[in-house]
Amino acid sequence: MHRPENSLLRQLPPEARQQLLDHCEPFELVLSAELSTRGKPLSHAHFPIEGFLSLVIDVDSHPPLEVGMVGAEAMLGSELILGLAATPWRAVVQGAGSSWRIGAQELRAQIDAIPAxxxxxxxxxxxxxxxxxxxxxxxxYHLIAPRLARWLLMSQDRSRSESFHVTQEFIALMLGVRRVGVTEAASHFQDSGLIAYHRGELTVLNRKALEAAACSCYVAETEIYNRLMKVKK
Incomplete structure (x- = not known):
């Protein structure tokens, strides 16, 4: 059986990867746990193996809004390369799993030691x-339904499963829309056989149809990642 791993670490040469992992520790990603606090120093960087994180920003008295998602394709803490001591968002575990964790100071030391x-x-x-x-x-610019389809695809990609746990209230917060809008769009997807939703458990039934329903940003984001991370197709 294929063992899950972090895609960034996999891109490092074997010796460099092992050198970095020698300074990391396994860490459990507990659902809803916060791994960073906006405006405070980032104590650790994380390379998710399974599970994923939402990068959430709080503005005044408004509900939190998701501005990014991090799974096994990336990492939390790449901004440490700039020497920044604080983060502009909260990193919240959206999908439980595990990661490799390394202290912020130790990561900076390894950046100096490992050019790759x-x-x-x-x-x-x-x-x-x-x-x-x-x-x-x-x-x-994009409507709720296409944005919801994109968000569901992004979540499924990072959960590495057809099913994952999520509430409509949480999706509404992440998309920055009213819950009724999410309910209407999700009901349409369910009636059309794209997804199944029961008591917080969402299953993607027809991924191709969900991709067709998503806004163009899903494909655009994937292309950005493949091009800048030099992923071979």
Whole structure:
């Protein structure tokens, strides 16, 4: 059986990867746990193996809004390459799983010691910048249903499963819309046989149809990742 691993770490040369892992520790990603706090120093970087995180921003008294998602394709903490001591968002575990965790200071030391790691983190940070810019435009111009389809596809990609646990209230918060809008769109997808939803458990039944229903940002984001991370197709 194929053992799950982090895609970023897999891109490192074997010796460099082992050198970095020697300074990491396994860490359990507990659902709803916060791994970083907005405006405070990031104590650790994480390379998810299974499970995924939502990068959430709080503005004034408004509900939190998701501005990014991190799974086994990326990492939490690539901004440490810039020497930043604080993060602009909260990192919340959206899908339970596990990660490799490394202290912020130790990661900086390894960046200096491993040239391939520095180049990889630069690409990861640039990728996230492009993706978040795209997400801002998506939120402004695309309708709820296509955005919901995109979000479900992104969540399924990172959960590595046809099913994952999520509530409509949570989706509404992440998309920055009213719950009634999510309910209507999700009901349409369910009636059309694209998804099944029962007591917080969502299953993707027809992925191709869900991809067709998603806004263009899903494909665009994937292309950004493949191009900047130099992923071979």
């Amino acid at each position: 790691l520095e180049a990889l983190l630069q690409a990861c940070l640039l990728t996230r910048l492009h993706q978040q810019t795209l997400a801002a435009a998506c939120q402004r």
